[in-house]
Amino acid sequence: MTYLSLKGLKGKLIAIEGPDGVGRSTHIEAIQNWLEVQGYGVLTTGWTRSALMSKTIEIAKQGNILDPWSYSLLYATDFADRLEHQIIPALRSGFVVLADRYIYTAFARNVVRGCDRVWMRDVFGFAVVPDLVCYLRIDVDTLALRVIESKGMNYWESGMDMRLGADLYESFKKYQGLLIEEFDRMAEEFGFQVVDARRPPEEIQEALRARILPILTGSGRRARAAEKLAEKAEKLAEKAEASKDHAPSA
């Protein structure tokens, strides 16, 4: 956008993607906690929570009056509002922004609903490209079991608006299956970091942190301190090495 300058964004943008019920929000909470303990400023932002649009989207969903185009554009507007009023200001002030879903969720959902892939990518062309996208990958059978065990299946997460199956379960499996396929395709296109979400929660958390750590070095006071510490340690080690070399001749 010609009026929007993206220069000087000091913070880091990390997007966590993955299907409904895979445990995204739980993991993001834990990551936020972990980062804050280390001294990072963290902002978590979800999908469809903008002040301007959340009410409109609720009404639209209730009324069932959405066609593929306005469905995509409503979410694009919502995202634009959060981008300009939340995400960009936070990045400018050096926050780590954790995005619970990002534009890729919109790409997947809209493409499954019949939108053109190229059009979708053009529409969202104003988005800030994340520093890291972690994709919590799961197979649809495991996902179905998890969702049933936790909060149960709902209308939208089952894609019931698309009339894919005879009942909630059939529809859920078909819809989420299509989404997973699209996510897998995008994982290659956009270079997602794929995390196996079938493993126990502690291991998933571990894997996520391992991928987040490298992009944090170099940003933030804590990271710089850590870098200095590492340098110091290296120098000490060199010294020790050097004195060892000298030892025999002394």
Add this chain to the structure above:
Amino acid sequence: MTSKAGPLQSHAYPGKLIVVEGIDGSGKSTQLSLVRKWLESRGFNIFFTEWNSSELVKETTKRGKKTKVLTPLTFSLLHATDFANRMYHQILPPLKAGMIVLADRYMYTAFARDTARGMSPQWLRHLYSFAIKPDLAFYFKVPIEVSVARLLGGTRAELKYYEAGMDLGLSTNVVESFKIFQSRALDEYDKLVDEFGLTVIDATQEIDEQQEMVREIVSKMLGSYKPKRGTHAKREAIFWRRFDIPESEGTQGQADRH
């Protein structure tokens, strides 16, 4: 962003789509309502649709304007959402049914205004690439002074915040801001005339003079148009005859309902 040109194909529907464009105060709405009167009197079934009028988005735009949280980007996307919603629910069905659709403003408004607000023209064309090409697009061209004089002296006593582009901080004076912003839009419209082949009408002329020209051009375009069975208002008479009701009484009943 890829630089593929917007498709904007001519449509193959039996209906016809006529749109009017121009800056605020150009008189385009007056002209379109006269076209509507004329076509209805000739027995055509007309569907009328207006910029930023879908139930889905209208409230949001209103709320956003009131709280002034709209940025050029969200403003632009909201209008696109409204347009998409109306395209799908309002414009396409009557076109497929063979009716004449009249639109007060079309995507060219977004191209002119949003570009004047600093959005990328290329992005806007991608954004609206789902739209269909109108059969006729009139552009009512008017100098900025005439438009300001009309708006201040007549129908609307004051200029609106976003209409005047006050969100851009061009000037603290509303009239000044309006002039700067709408002049930019005028420049953009001039470019669109060539790019999309808009039909230019000199909007400084008298209302009836303009209307005469417009009707002539519409008539020519409608030469190839054949109203589908059932879309022509005269069929009503035949419909009532089937019920053994005297025609006068039948059409009387119709008139009462309107």
